[in-house]
Amino acid sequence: xxxxxxxxxxxxxxxxxxxxxxxxQGHRAAAMSAGYAKxxxxxxxxxxxxxxxxxxxxxxxxLGGNQGDMHVVVLIGLPEVGKPFLAKRMRQYLRFFHGADxxxxxxxxxxxxxxxxxxxxxxxxxxxxxxxxKSRCPLPPPPPPAGCDGEAAEAxxxxxxxxxVDSGRxxxxxxxxxxxAFEEKWSGSSKERRRWIQSEVKNMGRSVxxxxxxxKVTDPSLVRRNIQIKRQAxxxxxxSEEDYRRVEASxxxxxxxxxxxxxxxSEEDMSYVIFINYGQKVVxxxxxxxxxxxxxxxxxxxxxETHTIYLTRHGQSEYNxxxxxxxxxxxxxxxxxxxxxxxxxxEETICKEDGANAxxxxxxxxxxxxxxxxxxxxxxxxxxxxxxxWLQMSHxxxxxxxxxxxxxxxxxTYEEVxxxxxxxxxxxxxxxxxxxxxxxxxxxxxISRLDPLVHELESYHEPILIVSHQAVLRMMYAxxxxxxxxxxxxxxxxxxxxxxxxxxxWAQCCEEQVYLGPDVPKNEQST
Numbered sequence: 145x146x147x148x149x150x151x152x153x154x155x156x157x158x159x160x161x162x163x164x165x166x167x168x169q170g171h172r173a174a175a176m177s178a179g180y181a182k183x184x185x186x187x188x189x190x191x192x193x194x195x196x197x198x199x200x201x202x203x204x205x206x207l208g209g210n211q212g213d214m215h216v217v218v219l220i221g222l223p224e225v226g227k228p229f230l231a232k233r234m235r236q237y238l239r240f241f242h243g244a245d246x247x248x249x250x251x252x253x254x255x256x257x258x259x260x261x262x263x264x265x266x267x268x269x270x271x272x273x274x275x276x277x278k279s280r281c282p283l284p285p286p287p288p289p290a291g292c293d294g295e296a297a298e299a300x301x302x303x304x305x306x307x308x309v310d311s312g313r314x315x316x317x318x319x320x321x322x323x324x325a326f327e328e329k330w331s332g333s334s335k336e337r338r339r340w341i342q343s344e345v346k347n348m349g350r351s352v353x354x355x356x357x358x359x360k361v362t363d364p365s366l367v368r369r370n371i372q373i374k375r376q377a378x379x380x381x382x383x384s385e386e387d388y389r390r391v392e393a394s395x396x397x398x399x400x401x402x403x404x405x406x407x408x409x410s411e412e413d414m415s416y417v418i419f420i421n422y423g424q425k426v427v428x429x430x431x432x433x434x435x436x437x438x439x440x441x442x443x444x445x446x447x448x449e450t451h452t453i454y455l456t457r458h459g460q461s462e463y464n465x466x467x468x469x470x471x472x473x474x475x476x477x478x479x480x481x482x483x484x485x486x487x488x489x490x491e492e493t494i495c496k497e498d499g500a501n502a503x504x505x506x507x508x509x510x511x512x513x514x515x516x517x518x519x520x521x522x523x524x525x526x527x528x529x530x531x532x533x534w535l536q537m538s539h540x541x542x543x544x545x546x547x548x549x550x551x552x553x554x555x556x557t558y559e560e561v562x563x564x565x566x567x568x569x570x571x572x573x574x575x576x577x578x579x580x581x582x583x584x585x586x587x588x589x590x591i592s593r594l595d596p597l598v599h600e601l602e603s604y605h606e607p608i609l610i611v612s613h614q615a616v617l618r619m620m621y622a623x624x625x626x627x628x629x630x631x632x633x634x635x636x637x638x639x640x641x642x643x644x645x646x647x648x649x650w651a652q653c654c655e656e657q658v659y660l661g662p663d664v665p666k667n668e669q670s671t
Contacts, residue, residue, distance in 0.1 A: 180200060180204075180207065180578075181575055181578025182578050183574065183579040184201055187201075188200070205242075205591075205592040206591040206592050207242070207588065213352070213353045213433065213435075214312070214314070214315075214352045215353050215354070216271065216314075216341075216352060216353070218317045218332050218354070219317065219357045219358075220331065220333065220338075220357070220359070221359035222359075222398055222399055223321075223322040223391075224322075224370050224374070225359040225360070225367070225370065226359060226448040226649045227318045227359055228250075228320050229650060230357070230359060230419075231248055232248065233602075234439065235314075236623065237438075237598075238314055238438065238439070239628075240591070240622070241591055241592075242434075242435070242438060243312065244313070245313045245314065246313075246316060247274055247313075249267065249318075250318060250319065251318065251320075251328050251330050252319055252320045252321050252324060252325050254266055255324075260327055260329060263328055264329040267317075271315050271317070271348070272348050276349075319331055322398065323394060323398060326401065332356060333401070334403045335406065341354065342354055342414065353436075355436060356405060356414060357419060358404065358418045360404075360419065360420045361420075361422075363421055364392075367392070368388055369448075370448055370649065371383060371387070371391050373648050373649055374649070376651070377650035377651040378650070412429060412430075414429065415430040415432075415436065417431060417439065417440050417443055419443050422446065422447035422448065423444045423447065428440050445602045446602045447605070447649075448649025448650075450646060450647070451646065452497070452607040452644065453601065453607070453610065453624060453644075453646075454494055454607065454609040454645075455610050455637070456609070456610070457611075457613060457638075457641075458512075458515045458611060459480065459486075459518045459639070460476045461474065461475050462474060465668055465670060466670060467670030468555055468556065469554060469555065469557070470547060470554035472513050472514075473513065473514060474514060476668070478662055478664045478668065479514070479517070480517070481661075481662045482639075482662065483517060483520060485660040485661065486518060486519070486521075487523065489660055490505070490522050490537060491522075493658075494607055495527075502529055502536070503529055503606070504527075504530065504532075504536070504606040505607050505609070506604065506606050507519060507539050508541075508545060508610045508611070509539065509541055509542075509611040510541070510542065510616070511541050511542070511545075515545075518611050519539065522537050524538060537609070542597060544593040544596070544597050545597070545610070545616055548585050548586075548587070548589075548590055548613070550581045552582040552583050553565075576633040576634065577629065577633050587615065587618075590615060590616055590619050609642075614637045621645070622635060624645050624647065625655065626652075626653060638659070639664070640659065640662065640664075641660065642658045643655065643656075644656040
């Protein structure tokens with residue numbers, strides 16, 4: 145019941161006012177590494193009624209990347225196919241949606257000498273040290289169970305430390321300049337080099353697994369598009385026909401020496417993904433396990449073309465005006481006016497990005513009343529775009545985009561929660577991302593339900609307008625901007641504003657905020 149929940153939470157409140165406590169410091173470090181919500185840590189501390197508490201709670205989906213084997217992912221393939229882009233997107237995806245501890249290792253940054261053997265040994269040691277936490281501060285030991293002798297206490301510490309450390313690390317290796325890194329052993333540009341990598345990874349430990357990701361682009365137009373986007377991102381001049389031919393000549397020279405992953409049985413003992421034309425075709429081999437399957441699925445959706453995503457909250461709702469949490473209220477007169485302005489913006493800007501000609505565009509909303517009322521004036525005409533009869537802004541409704549469910553606190557104000565349930569309000573304050581409302585949701589739950597939608601979003605080429613809610617849009621915004629998910633719950637998503645996010649295979653995600661109004665008088669606004 146809520147009273148028992150508040151009583152348990154009071155233990156954390158009392159202890160958390162002593163930040164120098166070794167016990168809580170240890171648990172906080174373990175929470176970050178082992179994969180559980182910080183607001184659960186008081187349940188893992190010994191108490192009078194529970195002298196032998198659970199050491200680690202069961203994992204949840206948003207922290208699943210912290211469990212199981214460690215991985216080394218090596219991206220291979222010809223130049224100009226987008227390996228750096230794929231490496232960065234993969235890291236952000238695994239970090240954000242699955243809590244995996246990922247790090248990028250650029251082969252070109254690990255070439256201090258002209259000796260291939262020396263460079264390879266340096267990179268091997270760098271990856272191995274990172275995998276084994278040698279380059280980081282060790283976790284403080286957890287407190288031993290009451291009454292344990294020294295040997296039993298040490299065993300308990302080793303056991304819990306092992307569970308906290310040997311999990312979910314993913315090293316992603318790639319070459320930002322494939323041509324200069326060709327002869328490096330970690331480039332994986334030949335069967336011999338891949339066998340050498342396999343041997344080195346095996347020596348890192350039984351829990352470290354190797355995955356090769358080969359990127360193939362067989363469509364010449366895609367290669368040229370990559371070259372153009374990359375030069376634009378680097379601030380270089382417009383790509384000329386001579387530039388294209390020079391780069392294509394270097395790719396052909398590289399291809400004469402490069403050895404693709406063999407499907408004749410000679411490399412069937414390896415785990416690999418062959419990624420052809422950005423998801424047009426994906427070949428997998430021995431991709432078993434949670435992170436491996438997630439990597440394969442994610443790679444089947446992404447591409448290096450420009451993505452344009454418009455994010456907006458619903459117009460002001462009745463509960464916004466009253467400062468209430470959750471619910472399914474409709475929009476106010478100010479929210480209704482925003483809906484009209486949003487429809488005009490969609491027609492003139494999103495559906496005509498060049499200012500004149502119609503382009504394909506998509507519309508997603510949550511299933512809640514306030515988002516559907518906000519999108520009600522957006523028109524859905526059939527247009528002739530790219531030779532297709534396209535239903536413009538076809539309205540797709542996803543419950544995955546619904547606002548965070550506040551459970552027992554639905555319909556209350558934050559002030560009412562703070563006055564009636566002080567300990568729960570404190571738990572939410574210290575762990576906003578992991579705190580779960582009683583019989584409701586946490587931000588981790590939002591992350592889990594957004595995962596399949598992001599796969600779909602990554603595959604799109606058309607601009608898309610998403611009308612949703614502050615908690616959901618915080619997570620989507622943070623993911624596309626490359627932010628840490630721990631910071632996402634404190635991002636401000638203003639009302640009556642459209643946030644335009646644009647990114648491609650090489651440039652950083654660009655943001656533009658467009659305030660459409662109307663202004664809401666101060667006496668008419670709360671949240």
